[in-house]
Amino acid sequence: MFALVGLVAGVLVVAGAGTLLVTRVSARNQATAQLVTEAQSLASGADSNQTVPELKVIRRVLRLEDARFVRVNPTRALVTSPLPSGITAAELDPSALLAGQTVSGHTGNLVFAAVPVALTVNSRIRLRVGGQVAIVLTREVGDLGPSWGYFIIVGGVTLLVAALVAWQMSRRMSRPIIEAVEVTGRIADGDLDSRVPVREGDYTEFSSLARSINVMAQSLADGRGRERQLLLSVSHDLRTPLTSIRGFAEAITDGAIDDTSQAAEVIIAESRRLERLVGDLLDLSKLEAQQLSFHIRPTDLAEVVGITAEGFRPLAEKGGLHLAVDLPTSTSTSTSTVAADPDRVAQLLANLIENALTFARSSVTVTLRVGPADAANRVLVVVVEDDGPGIAPSDLPRVFDRFYQADRGRHRSVGSGLGLAIVAELAAAMGASVRAESPVTASGGSRFVVTISAAG
Numbered sequence: 001m002f003a004l005v006g007l008v009a010g011v012l013v014v015a016g017a018g019t020l021l022v023t024r025v026s027a028r029n030q031a032t033a034q035l036v037t038e039a040q041s042l043a044s045g046a047d048s049n050q051t052v053p054e055l056k057v058i059r060r061v062l063r064l065e066d067a068r069f070v071r072v073n074p075t076r077a078l079v080t081s082p083l084p085s086g087i088t089a090a091e092l093d094p095s096a097l098l099a100g101q102t103v104s105g106h107t108g109n110l111v112f113a114a115v116p117v118a119l120t121v122n123s124r125i126r127l128r129v130g131g132q133v134a135i136v137l138t139r140e141v142g143d144l145g146p147s148w149g150y151f152i153i154v155g156g157v158t159l160l161v162a163a164l165v166a167w168q169m170s171r172r173m174s175r176p177i178i179e180a181v182e183v184t185g186r187i188a189d190g191d192l193d194s195r196v197p198v199r200e201g202d203y204t205e206f207s208s209l210a211r212s213i214n215v216m217a218q219s220l221a222d223g224r225g226r227e228r229q230l231l232l233s234v235s236h237d238l239r240t241p242l243t244s245i246r247g248f249a250e251a252i253t254d255g256a257i258d259d260t261s262q263a264a265e266v267i268i269a270e271s272r273r274l275e276r277l278v279g280d281l282l283d284l285s286k287l288e289a290q291q292l293s294f295h296i297r298p299t300d301l302a303e304v305v306g307i308t309a310e311g312f313r314p315l316a317e318k319g320g321l322h323l324a325v326d327l328p329t330s331t332s333t334s335t336s337t338v339a340a341d342p343d344r345v346a347q348l349l350a351n352l353i354e355n356a357l358t359f360a361r362s363s364v365t366v367t368l369r370v371g372p373a374d375a376a377n378r379v380l381v382v383v384v385e386d387d388g389p390g391i392a393p394s395d396l397p398r399v400f401d402r403f404y405q406a407d408r409g410r411h412r413s414v415g416s417g418l419g420l421a422i423v424a425e426l427a428a429a430m431g432a433s434v435r436a437e438s439p440v441t442a443s444g445g446s447r448f449v450v451t452i453s454a455a456g
Contacts, residue, residue, distance in 0.1 A: 359388035390444030
């Protein structure tokens with residue numbers, strides 16, 4: 001508020017002082033021009049033969065007009081007659097008067113104009129008037145004293161109005177900022193339910209700030225909810241294999257199990273499950289922090305898809321599932337070459353195939369489609385499809401969210417529950433895209449489509 005009032009006061013002082021100064025200069029110039037006109041008019045009237053009595057009358061008249069005759073001596077360039085008060089001989093510029101020029105100017109509040117005139121007298125009565133005679137008119141120009149008073153009154157009223165407006169504006173501007181500071185402080189203290197009120201009358205910038213803070217708070221709240229869900233999910237996924245490992249280990253120690261080799265296989269399987277879960281968590285953290293390394297190079301996508309899919313065939317057969325792999329029949333590797341990291345592509349496909357095997361009823365199909373060779377932006381598409389129960393429409397937009405698990409009914413416990421989030425992060429890091437489609441058939445099913453640009 002003080003800044004606004006100070007700004008208005010500064011503008012008033014500069015504008016008011018400048019206006020008064022310009023007004024004073026204008027009044028002085030106008031008075032000078034008027035004196036020059038009057039002096040020239042008097043000089044033209046006196047420019048004729050005059051008698052001494054007439055000359056005396058002219059002098060008396062001129063004194064009534066704040067004017068007088070002065071005589072300039074050509075030899076000494078000096079005004080010899082008495083000068084008006086406040087004017088010096090140098091200011092009258094005798095040389096210019098002798099040259100027949102009009103001289104005007106000001107000294108303080110006094111303005112003057114001097115016009116040379118040649119006065120002659122009657123030949124019978126001579127007046128010895130050597131040199132040049134000039135008519136000098138003077139006039140006092142006011143110092144604009146009352147104007148300053150008016151300026152102070154108007155300025156005071158203006159400052160009062162400016163103070164009221166600035167007070168209103170400062171309240172209107174400071175209130176949303178204070179509320180935003182208070183809410184962000186509560187959010188920093190952990191109260192993620194705090195929100196900044198958004199009012200209709202607030203400035204657009206403050207409304208945008210409030211909405212941004214509210215969106216940030218909601219995002220933090222959602223993140224905390226996902227973290228809690230992650231902790232619950234990870235705790236469950238860790239507890240189950242740990243319970244199995246501990247139970248079988250204690251049974252072997254107590255001699256309660258005759259077939260120790262079978263118990264050892266269970267312990268090994270559960271240990272691998274734990275290893276997979278920890279590995280997925282580490283990969284997801286590295287992807288989020290952009291610390292996972294990628295080595296992009298020309299890669300034969302058909303070869304990577306074939307090797308990765310065949311690696312899951314034993315697991316599919318063990319679960320009684322049919323795994324079909326459909327690759328292009330062309331023998332040329334250039335048609336299926338992409339610029340990618342083959343290890344990360346294999347990791348992406350492994351997560352998709354593992355997820356499909358988890359939910360499939362009887363079969364999983366992995367297909368590679370190669371775009372036309374003459375296409376301007378040729379792409380390669382990998383499709384992983386299962387005949388499971390499918391994904392609910394409400395879950396479909398969030399299947400790639402971190403820590404989000406869709407309910408797809410009863411299924412085999414194979415993955416860690418984080419595979420699809422890793423798939424989305426890997427695809428984005430390599431410039432590819434992935435999407436989910438469901439249902440595929442009338443009975444359900446899910447399809448995951450990965451699109452990768454072909455190498456140029």
